[in-house]
Amino acid sequence: MIDAIRELAGVSGVSGNERNISEYIKGQILPYVDKVYEDSLGNLVAVRRGEGSRVMLMAHMDQIGLVASFVDDKGFVRVAPVGHVDPKTTVGRPVVFENGETGVFICGSKEKKEPELKDCYVDIGAADRAEALRRVEIGQTASFLSNTFETGRKIVSGALDNRAGCYCLMETLRRVKNNSCELYAVFTVQEEVGLRGAKVSGFEIAPDVAIAVDVTLSGDHPDARETTAVLGGGAAVKICDRSAICSRGIIEDLENLAARRGIPVQRDVLASGGTDIGSVQLLGKGVQVGGVSIPVRYCHSAVEMADKNDIEAVIGLLTAYLEK
Amino acid sequence: MNKQLSYLSSLFGASGSEGDVRQAVLNEIRDYCTRIQVDRLGNIIAYKRGSVEAPFTMMLSAHMDEVALMVTAIDDDGYLKFDTVGGIDPRILPGKHVVIGRRKLHGVIGALAPHLAEDKEKAPKVEDLCIDIGARDKADAEEHATVGDMVGFDTGYQEFGEGLVRAKALDDRAGCYMLIEILKQDLPFDMYFTFTVMEEIGCVGAAAAAYEVRPQYALILEGTTAGDIHTEKDQTSVCRLNGGPVLSFMDNAAIYDRDFYRMALDAARGAGIPVQIKEAVAGGNESGAVQQALGGCKVLAISVPCRYIHSPVSVASLEDIENGIRLTQAILNQML
Numbered sequence: 001m002i003d004a005i006r007e008l009a010g011v012s013g014v015s016g017n018e019r020n021i022s023e024y025i026k027g028q029i030l031p032y033v034d035k036v037y038e039d040s041l042g043n044l045v046a047v048r049r050g051e052g053s054r055v056m057l058m059a060h061m062d063q064i065g066l067v068a069s070f071v072d073d074k075g076f077v078r079v080a081p082v083g084h085v086d087p088k089t090t091v092g093r094p095v096v097f098e099n100g101e102t103g104v105f106i107c108g109s110k111e112k113k114e115p116e117l118k119d120c121y122v123d124i125g126a127a128d129r130a131e132a133l134r135r136v137e138i139g140q141t142a143s144f145l146s147n148t149f150e151t152g153r154k155i156v157s158g159a160l161d162n163r164a165g166c167y168c169l170m171e172t173l174r175r176v177k178n179n180s181c182e183l184y185a186v187f188t189v190q191e192e193v194g195l196r197g198a199k200v201s202g203f204e205i206a207p208d209v210a211i212a213v214d215v216t217l218s219g220d221h222p223d224a225r226e227t228t229a230v231l232g233g234g235a236a237v238k239i240c241d242r243s244a245i246c247s248r249g250i251i252e253d254l255e256n257l258a259a260r261r262g263i264p265v266q267r268d269v270l271a272s273g274g275t276d277i278g279s280v281q282l283l284g285k286g287v288q289v290g291g292v293s294i295p296v297r298y299c300h301s302a303v304e305m306a307d308k309n310d311i312e313a314v315i316g317l318l319t320a321y322l323e324k
Numbered sequence: 325m326n327k328q329l330s331y332l333s334s335l336f337g338a339s340g341s342e343g344d345v346r347q348a349v350l351n352e353i354r355d356y357c358t359r360i361q362v363d364r365l366g367n368i369i370a371y372k373r374g375s376v377e378a379p380f381t382m383m384l385s386a387h388m389d390e391v392a393l394m395v396t397a398i399d400d401d402g403y404l405k406f407d408t409v410g411g412i413d414p415r416i417l418p419g420k421h422v423v424i425g426r427r428k429l430h431g432v433i434g435a436l437a438p439h440l441a442e443d444k445e446k447a448p449k450v451e452d453l454c455i456d457i458g459a460r461d462k463a464d465a466e467e468h469a470t471v472g473d474m475v476g477f478d479t480g481y482q483e484f485g486e487g488l489v490r491a492k493a494l495d496d497r498a499g500c501y502m503l504i505e506i507l508k509q510d511l512p513f514d515m516y517f518t519f520t521v522m523e524e525i526g527c528v529g530a531a532a533a534a535y536e537v538r539p540q541y542a543l544i545l546e547g548t549t550a551g552d553i554h555t556e557k558d559q560t561s562v563c564r565l566n567g568g569p570v571l572s573f574m575d576n577a578a579i580y581d582r583d584f585y586r587m588a589l590d591a592a593r594g595a596g597i598p599v600q601i602k603e604a605v606a607g608g609n610e611s612g613a614v615q616q617a618l619g620g621c622k623v624l625a626i627s628v629p630c631r632y633i634h635s636p637v638s639v640a641s642l643e644d645i646e647n648g649i650r651l652t653q654a655i656l657n658q659m660l
Contacts, residue, residue, distance in 0.1 A: 015579060016574060016579030016580075016582070017579075017582065019582075039619060039620060040540065040619060040620040040621050040622055041615070041620040067573065067574055067605060069560065069603055069604050069605055070560040070603035070604070072558040072559075073558060074558070076558075078560065080574070080604070080605035082574070082579075138573070138601050138603060139573030139574070139585070139601060190579060193579065196615070196616055199616050199620075200615075200616055200618070200619050200620030201619075201620075203618055203619050203620075204618075204619035204620075
């Protein structure tokens with residue numbers, strides 16, 4: 001598991017620029033699907049033929065990052081956030097641009113108590129503006145670099161949101177034997193900038209049921225806002241978040257299935273944040289939606305932490321759901 | 325003088341009240357289109373055949389509406405209270421000439437004179453301002469204006485400096501002008517032209533137009549903010565006048581398709597057309613709504629740099645506008 005997640009976390013895929021991660025995932029899942037294609041926005045859609053209802057499983061493959069917006073006269077690369085970038089947890093991190101150029105994300109406002117994005121820039125060690133522009137093109141995205149490692153039963157990495165979800169969906173595709181449905185496993189784009197990829201993918205697929213496989217916040221560490229889902233509590237069955245209230249039928253199916261199979265589950269009531277189902281639920285004549293989440297501490301930081309047993313439980317529950 | 329742009333700019337078309345602009349555009353393009361329809365929201369959806377049948381569906385779009393104000397109440401003394409329709413900074417409103425309603429009643433936006441202002445440092449909010457139509461009292465005002473009347477800026481079109489223009493509503497009559505000029509020329513392949521409504525209040529028209537056209541590629545012609553005044557060396561000016569049409573990689577509404585963006589840059593270089601990159605992630609346009617309609621499509625925006633955008637008067641470069649037309653044509657030629 002750790003090696004697979006380390007590889008996934010090591011491939012860049014800032015929102016709007018997911019080609020690398022898409023190619024990587026495609027290569028891994030090809031043996032386990034009947035058909036795979038990319039749509040107009042770059043969503044990677046894998047199809048497993050089957051009888052019955054149309055089930056769409058979604059894991060977003062994009063990650064938050066930065067985009068170079070202009071270079072000042074001293075050669076510092078001014079950047080804009082792509083997705084929700086919290087300066088408190090990102091300032092000081094090394095970054096890598098699409099073309100491999102590296103730098104560090106720095107905040108220029110020393111006198112302020114808390115760093116603000118408008119004062120932040122990337123220092124690539126350029127001597128002047130001309131050198132910087134030779135090395136980094138305006139519009140290039142940069143992702144935050146991080147290490148992926150194990151500590152106890154936990155996995156720590158800077159891109160668990162949502163490469164952990166991608167891993168779960170990939171593993172589910174590998175493990176599921178006889179799916180009792182027409183399965184669309186979609187690795188979506190542009191989730192972090194507003195659930196955009198899922199919207200067009202959902203429209204095209206027009207599923208009966210859509211389930212998001214994403215991380216959720218775990219507030220079980222000191223000073224955290226308490227959450228219903230915590231690390232080690234099992235797969236988190238989504239009840240609601242800011243983007244959608246899940247369908248009762250899906251919640252019951254997942255919880256009953258977990259009870260029968262002895263898969264540890266907990267409930268996920270998320271007071272902030274949303275997932276891909278938010279933009280799929282209201283498409284067409286409406287879609288039954290649900291979510292199976294992986295609790296993560298320190299979300300959107302360099303050291304997002306998840307529990308291996310929770311990840312295992314998510315894969316087990318998704319596999320059972322598709323075979324039911 | 326650019327008579328066409330001058331005429332388009334002079335028309336008033338608040339979001340939802342684009343009738344005059346729509347009529348002008350229809351008159352201008354009717355003889356050149358293969359097919360033309362006005363949809364239920366008021367979008368113009370025009371189709372024109374080109375030299376060959378297109379292997380994909382292409383949509384070019386510009387919006388007809390402009391930022392404006394709306395009368396929300398008439399107070400006891402006969403002043404009109406108002407709210408903004410679209411994004412307008414209230415700090416720029418006091419002292420401006422406006423026209424109200426279909427009868428084009430003249431008025432001026434009032435605020436307390438500096439002698440009387442309690443706090444001179446504080447900018448007035450919309451609710452602190454009112455429109456003075458010279459009415460004696462409430463009853464008199466009610467004879468001339470009604471709650472719900474749209475209020476536009478009373479700004480003439482003038483060319484000045486070296487090839488610059490100052491006018492209202494360049495966002496997005498410049499885009500409408502470009503679209504009309506492109507439509508009048510021979511096209512490399514079949515395509516749709518949409519002149520949309522209600523962009524300034526959330527890209528309402530473009531979404532509906534996209535559902536009708538079902539494009540695979542869309543080019544949005546827009547005005548964008550040029551900040552080339554008082555810019556420090558370590559600040560971005562976003563884009564500048566006379567620097568050429570602007571291509572964006574990302575704004576608040578869309579992340580533009582990578583390949584389409586690169587192809588546009590190549591097309592500009594190949595044709596020797598000046599082009600600049602929008603050096604900021606700010607604002608948004610119809611691209612987001614069109615990109616996410618139906619099963620999605622590949623979008624790109626070509627923008628005209630406008631200083632003081634969303635104000636009673638913007639300044640743009642006529643050369644940028646003409647180069648915007650050339651760039652759009654170069655991109656279209658490269659798409660086959």
